[in-house]
Amino acid sequence: MNQYILIMLVQSYLGSPIGFFEISGSELGVRSVKRCEKPGVETQDIPDEHPVAVCKQELQAYFDGKQREFTVKLDWGGAPEFHRLVWAALQQIPYGETVAYSDIANRIGQPKAVRAVGLANRNNPVAIVVPCHRVIGKAGELRGYFYGLDTKMALLRLENPVRFAEQGSLF
Numbered sequence: 001m002n003q004y005i006l007i008m009l010v011q012s013y014l015g016s017p018i019g020f021f022e023i024s025g026s027e028l029g030v031r032s033v034k035r036c037e038k039p040g041v042e043t044q045d046i047p048d049e050h051p052v053a054v055c056k057q058e059l060q061a062y063f064d065g066k067q068r069e070f071t072v073k074l075d076w077g078g079a080p081e082f083h084r085l086v087w088a089a090l091q092q093i094p095y096g097e098t099v100a101y102s103d104i105a106n107r108i109g110q111p112k113a114v115r116a117v118g119l120a121n122r123n124n125p126v127a128i129v130v131p132c133h134r135v136i137g138k139a140g141e142l143r144g145y146f147y148g149l150d151t152k153m154a155l156l157r158l159e160n161p162v163r164f165a166e167q168g169s170l171f
Helices: 051-063 081-090 101-107 114-122 149-159
Strands: 010-016 019-026 029-036
Touching: 010 051, 019 051, 029 051, 081 101, 081 114, 101 114
Parallel strands: none
Antiparallel strands: 010 019, 019 029
C-alpha cells in the first residue's frame, strides 16, 4: 500500500527597498525568494514558526540592517547536486564581503568549474538568503546578477556602505 504525504506550499510577500519579493515554501523549508512586480495572494494564517514566515521576518530584519545571517530552513529538493554545493558555499560568504566566482569553484573542489559556478549562481532560487550577490569577478568588477547590476550594487552597499559607497563627481 502506497502512502502519500501532502506538502502544502504557502507564499508570502515582502516589500523592500529594492522591490517586492515573493517567498514560497513548505514545512520542509523555503523553496524560493524571488522579486515580483507586486504582491499576489498571500496564504492566510501562516504560523510564525513556518519557514516562510521566518524567512519574511529575517528578510525584513536584513533590510532594516539588523540581520546579518539567515537561519531559515531551505528546501532545495530537485536541484542538481552541483548547484547545491555552490549554494552551500555561497552561504559561507560573510555579510559585507565578496568573493570571486573562481573562489567558489576552489571552495567546492572544482577549480575549473568557474562558468558552472556562474550558472548555479544564476539559478539560485533563494535570492539574498543564499547570497549570490556577494560573488563578483576576479578583478573586483561586478558581474551579472539576475535582478540587474543596480540591484546587486544596492545589496552590496546595504551590507558594506563604506566599501561600496557611491562615488561622487570629480568635477
